[in-house]
Amino acid sequence: MLTVEDLDVWFGHAPERVDAVKSASFAVRQGESFGLVGESGSGKSTILRAVAGLVDTWSGRIKVGGETVAGRHRSRGFHKTVQMVFQDPYASLHPRHSVDRVLSETLHLQGMVGIDARITRLLDQVGLGRGFRFRYPHQLSGGQRQRVAIARALAAEPKLLLLDEPTSALDVSVQAEILNLLCDIRAERGLTYVMVSHDLAVVAHMCDRLAVMRQGRIVEDMDAAGLRAGRAQGDYARKLIAASTRYVREA
Amino acid sequence: MTEMTTRAWLLSDAPQTRRQARLGALYQGWLTFRANRLAMVGLAILVLLVLVAAFAPWIAPQNPFAQDLAQRLQPPSASHWLGTDALGRDILSRLIHGSRVTLFIVGTVALIAPVIGLFVGTVAGFAGGWVDQVLMRITDIFLAFPKLILALAFVAALGPGIGNAVLALAVTSWPPYARLARAETLTIRRADYIAAARLQGAGPLRLLIGHVWPLCVSSLIVRAALDMAGIILSAAGLGFLGLGAQPPMPEWGAMISDGRSYILDFWWVAAMPGLAIFVVSLAFNLLGDGLRDVLDPKEGPR
Numbered sequence: 100m101l102t103v104e105d106l107d108v109w110f111g112h113a114p115e116r117v118d119a120v121k122s123a124s125f126a127v128r129q130g131e132s133f134g135l136v137g138e139s140g141s142g143k144s145t146i147l148r149a150v151a152g153l154v155d156t157w158s159g160r161i162k163v164g165g166e167t168v169a170g171r172h173r174s175r176g177f178h179k180t181v182q183m184v185f186q187d188p189y190a191s192l193h194p195r196h197s198v199d200r201v202l203s204e205t206l207h208l209q210g211m212v213g214i215d216a217r218i219t220r221l222l223d224q225v226g227l228g229r230g231f232r233f234r235y236p237h238q239l240s241g242g243q244r245q246r247v248a249i250a251r252a253l254a255a256e257p258k259l260l261l262l263d264e265p266t267s268a269l270d271v272s273v274q275a276e277i278l279n280l281l282c283d284i285r286a287e288r289g290l291t292y293v294m295v296s297h298d299l300a301v302v303a304h305m306c307d308r309l310a311v312m313r314q315g316r317i318v319e320d321m322d323a324a325g326l327r328a329g330r331a332q333g334d335y336a337r338k339l340i341a342a343s344t345r346y347v348r349e350a
Numbered sequence: 351m352t353e354m355t356t357r358a359w360l361l362s363d364a365p366q367t368r369r370q371a372r373l374g375a376l377y378q379g380w381l382t383f384r385a386n387r388l389a390m391v392g393l394a395i396l397v398l399l400v401l402v403a404a405f406a407p408w409i410a411p412q413n414p415f416a417q418d419l420a421q422r423l424q425p426p427s428a429s430h431w432l433g434t435d436a437l438g439r440d441i442l443s444r445l446i447h448g449s450r451v452t453l454f455i456v457g458t459v460a461l462i463a464p465v466i467g468l469f470v471g472t473v474a475g476f477a478g479g480w481v482d483q484v485l486m487r488i489t490d491i492f493l494a495f496p497k498l499i500l501a502l503a504f505v506a507a508l509g510p511g512i513g514n515a516v517l518a519l520a521v522t523s524w525p526p527y528a529r530l531a532r533a534e535t536l537t538i539r540r541a542d543y544i545a546a547a548r549l550q551g552a553g554p555l556r557l558l559i560g561h562v563w564p565l566c567v568s569s570l571i572v573r574a575a576l577d578m579a580g581i582i583l584s585a586a587g588l589g590f591l592g593l594g595a596q597p598p599m600p601e602w603g604a605m606i607s608d609g610r611s612y613i614l615d616f617w618w619v620a621a622m623p624g625l626a627i628f629v630v631s632l633a634f635n636l637l638g639d640g641l642r643d644v645l646d647p648k649e650g651p652r
Binding site: 151152153173175178181182183185186187190191192193194195196197199204205208209230231233234235238248251254255 | 363364365366367368370371375541542543545546547548549550551552556560561564565
C-alpha cells in the first residue's frame with residue numbers, strides 16, 4: 100500500500116539546513132496498521148507530511164498503491180486514496196467554516212454525489228449526529244472537533260489514513276473515545292493506517308507493526324506483540340519502552 | 351414570549367439549518383457590538399448621517415446654492431441656525447447637502463482601496479516567491495510617498511474635481527491594506543486547515559477565495575472603519591486646497607477653506623463644517639473600535 104525508500108527530508112538551505120529525516124525506509128501492507136514512534140523532533144510527523152505532499156524538500160522514493168509520487172504535486176487519485184488527520188483539532192478546522200461547509204466542500208472536491216445524505220451519514224459514523232451539522236468550530240469541544248476532522252478525512256472514502264498524533268491534543272478520557280472510533284472505522288472499512296505517536300501505549304493498542312525513530316533515522320522495526328512483551332533489539336528502543344512502562348506503573 | 355423563543359432560536363448551540371446558523375452567528379456579533387456603548391454612539395451618528403444624506407432636500411431649510419448678499423456672514427440665529435457664509439448661503443443647508451458628498455467619498459474609497467489591498471496582499475502572501483517580491487515592491491513604492499502629496503499629484507495630473515479626488519485617495523490608500531492582508535495570509539497559509547483542504551485537492555484559487563479571504567476580510571473591515579476618519583480628512587484637505595470639490599458644491603473641506611479668510615471675525619463659517627467633520631470622523635473611529643471587538647479573529651474563539 101505504502102512504500103517509502105531511502106527518504107531524506109530537509110528544511111532550509113546549506114548553513115542552516117536541518118535534516119529532519121535521514122534515509123528512512125519502510126513498507127506498509129494493505130489493511131495493516133503501522134506505527135511511527137519516537138520522541139518529539141525525531142522526524143516522524145515530517146515523514147507523514149512528505150507522503151501527503153505538504154513538504155517539497157525531500158528525496159528518495161514514495162510509492163502509494165503502486166503510484167510513485169514526486170515533489171508536492173499529487174494526482175486526483177492520490178487525494179481519493181490518501182487522507183490525513185492532523186494533530187491539533189483546534190488548528191485543523193477553519194474557524195469561519197461550519198461543519199456543514201467543511202464536509203460539503205470536501206465532498207464536492209472529491210466529486211461525490213448526494214452530498215446531503217452523505218454528510219448525515221458521515222456525522223453518524225463519527226458519532227456526532229446531525230445536530231452538529233451547522234455548528235462552527237468554536238461551538239465544539241476538542242474531541243468533537245477531532246471527530247469532524249476524521250469525518251472530513253473519511254469523506255473521500257480513502258484507503259490509507261495518515262494519523263498525525265490524532266489524540267495528543269485531547270484529554271485522556273476523550274483520547275480513548277477517539278482511539279476506539281478509529282479502531283472501529285478501520286475494522287469496518289478495512290483501512291490502512293499509518294499512525295504517528297510518542298505514546299507507546301497508544302501504538303501498542305492501535306498498531307500491528309511499528310518503527311522507532313530517533314534523530315531522523317529509523318532505529319528499530321518491531322511488531323506490536325514484541326512491543327507488549329518488551330522485546331527490542333536496539334538499545335534506544337529498549338530504553339524508550341522501559342521509560343514508558345515505568346511511567347505507567349508509577350502513575 | 352415569542353421574543354424569548356426567537357432569541358433562544360438564534361442563540362441555539364445546535365442550529366438545525368444553514369440559515370439559523372448564519373443568523374445566530376450574526377446575532378452573537380450584534381450582542382458583542384451592542385455591549386460597547388461608544389460604538390453604539392458611533393453607529394447612531396452614522397445612521398443619522400445616512401438618513402440626513404438620503405433626505406437632504408426635504409430636511410434642508412433652504413437651497414444650499416441660493417445666495418443672498420444682504421444676509422452675508424450672519425451669526426447663528428433663528429432664521430439661519432448655523433449662520434450664513436460669505437455669499438449669504440445658509441450654512442446648515444450646505445452642511446446637510448454636504449453630507450451626501452462626504453458619504454460618496456467615504457463609500458467609494460471604502461469600496462475601492464480595501465478591495466485592491468485585499469487582492470494584492472493575499473495574492474502576494476499566498477503565492478510567495480517572485481510574485482510576492484514584485485507586488486510588495488510596488489506597494490513599497492506607493493508607501494514611500496506621503497499619501498496626501500501623492501493624491502495631490504494625481505489630482506493635479508487628472509484635473510481637479512470630486513471624482514478625481516476620490517480616485518486619487520483610493521489609489522493612494524490601498525498599500526497599508528495590502529501589507530495587512532499579506533501579513534494575515536502568511537500566518538494563514540501554513541495552517542493545518544489549509545493543508546487539509548489541499549489534501550482534498552483544493553486548487554489555489556479556491557483556497558485563496560474560500561479559505562484565506564474570509565479570515566482577512568474582518569481585519570480589513572476594522573482597519574477601513576478606523577481609516578475612514580483619515581479619508582474624510584484627506585478629502586477635506588484636498589477640498590481645502592481647492593483640488594477636490596469645486597464651487598459651488600457644498601463639500602465640507604471646501605467650506606472650511608471658504609471660511610478661512612473670515613476665521614477671526616466670523617468664526618462660524620469655518621467652525622461649523624469643521625465640527626461636522628470632527629463628529630463624523632469620531633463616529634467612524636468609535637464604530638471601528640466596536641467592530642474590532644466583534645470581528646477580530648485573534649480576540650476570542652470566534
